[in-house]
Amino acid sequence: MATMDSLIGLVNRIQRACTALGDFGGDDQAFSSLWDALPSVAVVGGQSSGKSSVLESIVGRDFLPRGSGIVTRRPLVLQLQQIEEGQQEYAEFGHLPQRHFTDFSLVRKEIQDETDRITGKTKQISPVPIHLSIYSPYVVNLTLIDLPGLTKVAIEGQPESIAQDIEDMVRSYVEKEVDPSGERTFGVLTKLDLMDKGTNALDVLEGRSYRLQHPWVGIVNRSQLDINKNIDMIDARRNEREYFATSPDYAHLASKMGSEYLAKLLSGHLESVIRARIPSITSLINKSIDELESELDHLGRPIAVDAGAQLYTILELCRAFDRIFKEHLDGGRPGGDRIYGVFDNQLPAALRKLPFDRHLSLQNVKKIVSEADGYQPHLIAPEQGYRRLIEGSVSYFRGPAEATADAVHFVLKELVRKSIGECQELKRFPSLQSTIAGAANESLEKFRDESKKTVIRLVDMESSYLTVEFFRRLPQEVERAGNPGGNPRSQEVEKAGNPRGNPRGNLREKLSSRSNH
Numbered sequence: 001m002a003t004m005d006s007l008i009g010l011v012n013r014i015q016r017a018c019t020a021l022g023d024f025g026g027d028d029q030a031f032s033s034l035w036d037a038l039p040s041v042a043v044v045g046g047q048s049s050g051k052s053s054v055l056e057s058i059v060g061r062d063f064l065p066r067g068s069g070i071v072t073r074r075p076l077v078l079q080l081q082q083i084e085e086g087q088q089e090y091a092e093f094g095h096l097p098q099r100h101f102t103d104f105s106l107v108r109k110e111i112q113d114e115t116d117r118i119t120g121k122t123k124q125i126s127p128v129p130i131h132l133s134i135y136s137p138y139v140v141n142l143t144l145i146d147l148p149g150l151t152k153v154a155i156e157g158q159p160e161s162i163a164q165d166i167e168d169m170v171r172s173y174v175e176k177e178v179d180p181s182g183e184r185t186f187g188v189l190t191k192l193d194l195m196d197k198g199t200n201a202l203d204v205l206e207g208r209s210y211r212l213q214h215p216w217v218g219i220v221n222r223s224q225l226d227i228n229k230n231i232d233m234i235d236a237r238r239n240e241r242e243y244f245a246t247s248p249d250y251a252h253l254a255s256k257m258g259s260e261y262l263a264k265l266l267s268g269h270l271e272s273v274i275r276a277r278i279p280s281i282t283s284l285i286n287k288s289i290d291e292l293e294s295e296l297d298h299l300g301r302p303i304a305v306d307a308g309a310q311l312y313t314i315l316e317l318c319r320a321f322d323r324i325f326k327e328h329l330d331g332g333r334p335g336g337d338r339i340y341g342v343f344d345n346q347l348p349a350a351l352r353k354l355p356f357d358r359h360l361s362l363q364n365v366k367k368i369v370s371e372a373d374g375y376q377p378h379l380i381a382p383e384q385g386y387r388r389l390i391e392g393s394v395s396y397f398r399g400p401a402e403a404t405a406d407a408v409h410f411v412l413k414e415l416v417r418k419s420i421g422e423c424q425e426l427k428r429f430p431s432l433q434s435t436i437a438g439a440a441n442e443s444l445e446k447f448r449d450e451s452k453k454t455v456i457r458l459v460d461m462e463s464s465y466l467t468v469e470f471f472r473r474l475p476q477e478v479e480r481a482g483n484p485g486g487n488p489r490s491q492e493v494e495k496a497g498n499p500r501g502n503p504r505g506n507l508r509e510k511l512s513s514r515s516n517h
């Protein structure tokens with residue numbers, strides 16, 4: 001019994017979680033409804049037949065609005081939670097989770113006010129439920145749903161469709177339990193005390209009029225007069241017990257009549273239903289967890305609030321971008337190979353296009369040599385003139401060198417753009433995304449300026465000091481270049497500038513060969 005009680009307690013807790021998460025069942029849910037899978041007890045019956053009164057006597061407290069006419073206008077989902085004897089009894093609303101109601105007349109007022117908040121002070125009804133939990137040592141663990149009573153005609157202030165509206169709403173609440181075989185329906189007959197003298201309800205209570213799988217339970221609630229006279233629940237229960245015990249018609253059924261018996265019956269039945277449903281509830285919870293996990297993956301995990309953890313998250317995101325950029329550059333993702341293309345194709349092609357034909361034309365050579373050496377006739381070779389010619393030629397490399405820095409810069413910038421786009425983790429944080437892109441481009445801009453300075457410096461270094469070896473090699477190379485068929489001058493330039501077909505290696509090699517002298 002103890003485990004069963006905790007089982008119902010567990011279901012009540014799941015139900016409260018459903019309420020907090022906005023799961024009230026129905027088909028319009030994005031996720032499988034846990035609410036729909038949980039068993040509960042709903043009261044269905046005619047208007048003023050005593051439904052609210054029955055629920056109240058099960059709870060053992062006065063707190064539901066009762067009376068004649070349509071009083072219950074929104075479904076009330078009532079969760080009863082047994083607490084230990086001696087503990088303070090209280091009620092709590094789903095819409096007012098912080099407030100503990102210990103005065104149950106205030107509970108009734110809040111139900112009325114909360115009903116009016118949705119429906120206005122009219123006789124309109126609304127299907128939006130009010131959730132109320134009652135914690136008490138005197139209740140059994142149960143979830144009960146009080147519904148507006150079924151009616152046949154609209155009264156003033158109600159739309160013509162009211163009868164149908166109420167039926168639809170009630171049906172939607174009992175749909176999951178609608179029960180053609182009568183397995184889950186408990187018949188409750190109220191107002192036995194109001195029957196005409198000389199008549200009784202034994203045909204119904206003994207199952208002859210309307211057969212249900214479970215036995216019918218007769219109830220005597222407080223009359224309106226009792227309520228007006230403030231007869232409390234304890235007295236009401238005693239009166240009810242007395243009524244059955246002393247009634248000539250029902251005394252033989254007394255142990256199976258009355259609100260207390262009904263409460264035990266319902267609780268016991270609910271236990272067996274929950275027991276049967278636990279496996280499917282468990283698998284539904286697991287399925288929902290899976291659904292929510294994947295939804296969460298889609299939306300992104302929660303972000304920490306404290307500055308340290310946020311910084312960590314930002315660094316993680318920067319690293320993710322960094323990793324992708326590196327893959328583009330070093331391999332794994334495409335794009336980095338274009339840098340290789342710059343040095344292997346673009347630079348040599350640009351060097352080949354340099355105007356050495358013009359610069360080293362006979363006319364220009366004559367001009368430069370005579371300008372450099374002036375009127376002094378040279379004895380062996382026009383040294384100043386040679387130097388000028390070489391300096392002039394080498395400085396032509398500045399243009400392609402700078403253009404190479406620009407071309408690499410352009411490729412890197414494109415890789416940054418691609419990497420930002422491919423970094424899934426950053427998609428959630430557009431402003432961090434643009435900040436990282438901005439910072440990366442700013443750095444690239446700085447690197448471009450630095451590389452341009454460096455390559456120009458390298459070209460200047462090349463042209464500012466020429467080794468003896470260079471001059472010794474020159475006649476041989478000119479001779480070799482003189483072979484028929486080719487373009488002697490451009491080949492000469494190519495060879496002089498690129499002896500191994502590797503412009504980078506060439507600069508380095510020259511520098512080191514120079515330091516050997």
Ligand code: GDP
Pocket residue numbers: 045046047048049050051052053054065066067068069071072149190191192193194219220221222223224225227
């Ligand atoms: P509901 O509309 O079905 O929720 O019915 P209520 O619980 O509001 O009851 C309607 C009226 O019937 C109230 O005035 C109750 O006091 C009265 N009433 C309910 N049950 C009984 C009963 O068993 N005996 C008597 N005499 N009056 C009852």
Ligand code: MG
Pocket residue numbers: 051052053065066071072146147148149
């Ligand atoms: Mg009612």
